[in-house]
Amino acid sequence: MANIDVHDSPCEFPTVDNCESSGRANHTIVADMDGTLLIGSSSFPYFALVAFEAGGILRLLFLLLASPIAGILYYFISETAGIRVLIFATFAGMKVSDIESVARAVLPKFYSSDLHPETWRVFSACGKRCVLTANPRIMVEAFLKDYLGTDMVLGTEIATYKGRATGFVDGSGVLVGRNKAEALRKAFDSASTPEIGLGDRKTDLPFMKLCEESYVVPKKPEVQPVSHNKLPKPIVFHDGRLVQKPSPLIALLTILWIPVGFPLACLRIAAGALLPMPLVYYAFRALGVRVNIKGTPPPPAQKSTGQTGVLFVCSHRTLLDPIFLSTALGRPIPAVTYSLSRLSEIISPIKTVRLNRDRIKDAKMIQNLLQEGDLAICPEGTTCREPFLLRFSALFAELTDELVPVAMNNKMSMFHGTTARGWKGMDPFYFFMNPSPVYEVTFLNKLPQELICGAGKSSHDVANYIQRMIASTLSYECTNFTRKDKYTALAGNDGSVSDKPKIAAKKIMGC
Numbered sequence: 001m002a003n004i005d006v007h008d009s010p011c012e013f014p015t016v017d018n019c020e021s022s023g024r025a026n027h028t029i030v031a032d033m034d035g036t037l038l039i040g041s042s043s044f045p046y047f048a049l050v051a052f053e054a055g056g057i058l059r060l061l062f063l064l065l066a067s068p069i070a071g072i073l074y075y076f077i078s079e080t081a082g083i084r085v086l087i088f089a090t091f092a093g094m095k096v097s098d099i100e101s102v103a104r105a106v107l108p109k110f111y112s113s114d115l116h117p118e119t120w121r122v123f124s125a126c127g128k129r130c131v132l133t134a135n136p137r138i139m140v141e142a143f144l145k146d147y148l149g150t151d152m153v154l155g156t157e158i159a160t161y162k163g164r165a166t167g168f169v170d171g172s173g174v175l176v177g178r179n180k181a182e183a184l185r186k187a188f189d190s191a192s193t194p195e196i197g198l199g200d201r202k203t204d205l206p207f208m209k210l211c212e213e214s215y216v217v218p219k220k221p222e223v224q225p226v227s228h229n230k231l232p233k234p235i236v237f238h239d240g241r242l243v244q245k246p247s248p249l250i251a252l253l254t255i256l257w258i259p260v261g262f263p264l265a266c267l268r269i270a271a272g273a274l275l276p277m278p279l280v281y282y283a284f285r286a287l288g289v290r291v292n293i294k295g296t297p298p299p300p301a302q303k304s305t306g307q308t309g310v311l312f313v314c315s316h317r318t319l320l321d322p323i324f325l326s327t328a329l330g331r332p333i334p335a336v337t338y339s340l341s342r343l344s345e346i347i348s349p350i351k352t353v354r355l356n357r358d359r360i361k362d363a364k365m366i367q368n369l370l371q372e373g374d375l376a377i378c379p380e381g382t383t384c385r386e387p388f389l390l391r392f393s394a395l396f397a398e399l400t401d402e403l404v405p406v407a408m409n410n411k412m413s414m415f416h417g418t419t420a421r422g423w424k425g426m427d428p429f430y431f432f433m434n435p436s437p438v439y440e441v442t443f444l445n446k447l448p449q450e451l452i453c454g455a456g457k458s459s460h461d462v463a464n465y466i467q468r469m470i471a472s473t474l475s476y477e478c479t480n481f482t483r484k485d486k487y488t489a490l491a492g493n494d495g496s497v498s499d500k501p502k503i504a505a506k507k508i509m510g511c
Contacts, residue, residue: 003280013208016118016198016215021125029126030184030207031119033133033140035200036217038114039225042069044137046107047090048246050139053106053239054098055090057258063089064251078176079203083134087158087174091136092167096160099138101421105490106240108143113245115226119198119217123148124232125177126196127295132184132207134176147233154183181206183334215340236388239420239490241430243412258433261414265432266287267284272323273349278330280349288436293328295443298404300331302371309374311366312394314406315389315470316378318417319344319427320439321408325376326350330442333371335376336362338483343425353386359395366399376406379463383418383482387476389467397462401452405466407442407473420490442473 031404035041044067051058066089074082091099123129130152137155144150159170172179184207189195191494197204197211200219201210208214228234244250264287271283312333314321322335326349334351347350353369355362367377380390397403410417410431417431431437447466453459464478471478 007064013214014123016217019122019196019213019215021122022203023452024122024125024195025127027126028128028188028192029123029196029198030130030132030194030211031123031198032180032200032204033135035219036198036204037119037123037131038111038377039223040114041114041200041219042247044086045245045247046110046139047086048251049106049110049242050094050099050102051090052242052246052251052254053102054094057255059090059094060246060251061255061420062297064248064255067248079134080176080179082157083176087136087156087169088167091158091165094165096163096165099165100142101491102240103139104142104146105238105421107139109235109238109240110245111140111143112231112235113225115231116217116223117226118223119227120230122196122198122215128152130187130194132175132180134174134180138428142323143252146425147231147235149232154187171406177203178184178206180204181210183207184210186398190307214405226388229263234386236384236479237420237486237489238385239422241415241419241422242318243414243416257414257435261433261435262429265429268432269428272327273347277326277332277349278509280327281330284327288434289432290436290438291324291327292438292440293443294440295445296331297443298446299321308400309372310402310404311370311400312376312404312406313392313396313466313470314376314378315408315450315474315476316380317385317410318383318431320417320431321378322350322352322376323348324408324439324441325406325483327439328387328443332360333374333376334372335378336366336369337378338381339424340434341423341425341427344428347428363395363399370400370402379466383417384481384486385418387474388479388481389471389474389476390481390486392463392467394459394463397453397459397466401447401449401454403447403452403462403466405438405444405447405469406407407470409440409442409474411440414439420487444469444473 031037034043048060048063051063066085070082070085129150131150132154133140135155135352136158137153138158139157141153144153156172156174158169159166191308194211195213197208197214198217199208200217268287268289272280275283284291298310300306312325326333332350336353336355338355340352377396379392379396381393384390412434414434415430449455451457453462466476
């Protein structure tokens, strides 16, 4: 192998836009991650996500306080030492299973939104793909293998003891400089030298020189990441509370906001729970929660005339959907749910009824509730954050002909109001902790008589038609995913308020 001078300039190699991507099906590519496969060269946001999602706000604060030390070491003394500080501050004492859970359920969403287009053009064209990174392998492997089709991930190994990370590195240390080259030598024998090497900094030169062709990925702040529709596998499900990728500034603002945001959330929840429903809309507006109402809702059912209630068929964004539906209508609408924490039931301003997952019992319960008045149901059975609608359960279409589709949407700037891995009792608090959350409630036209089960349509046809109506209104995509798919993918359970990790996948079906 060639002699290596770590101090050589990466400018001796051509830039990645000069790399031909056609005819590479039988070639092997080795790429660095931060600044190469990803546009951003800093790994702090991803360490911060692990710190917050697996360790909480105090762990994020510890990492933020340690980051100046890590930065000074990284840029002025030793890249290896800086990464060691980040690893210790993030992982020390943390359960390995929690790290793996965040790596599978949270990080892919953020990694995929920062994919470098030129690197991906070349990387995706090669038949065998390898990523060589200083990041802990446990953080990046799930995303690289499950979403980018990477065959081999060589990363820094963290030390563990009795199922917990010690905060130190294992094996040959942090994969930087000569350690990267040595890891590549061990993974590939001299007879199978990788055809392409991609890097972005001086410490990538040692491994790049071991490849037949090497290209540098230049830093261009104006580069736009690969769009989600060009990824080999779309990210339909993801977890975690943070909406934005936490740069040091955003991490600091998040830490400073929580002591203000939590009392504000409690005040907003109290206003929704204690005030008469006709006043809740105005109370929310005064407290910074905007409710945008579109369409014309039907009048309440007249029990004196024997009229049964209307069934509002809602898309499902958070467990607060029925509450904001009631806010938009100015009257409390009972809702049926699949699973709800005891705390959420206590603080709910509307009546909530749990489904038994028994078709006959659930049907009877819904029919009895409709005899009493209007009712809300979310036939997806669980929430989805991305612009997709999950498969609609068809049971509701068999029980009444009075069906009003409602397209629900929301906007949050800081926290997600849903979780698959965590405690659902905190969902409303996290939603209302956003500085100025927005809910959009769009009432669609009542389903015409010729499209209901009473006119001979099957319940599945009716459910699919309503799913397409709502998807078209929101510019979403219909899928065949179910509640079970989501919780298997994100939490490794059936969604009955539990939290353990693992992953699965399914194909998307067009509307």
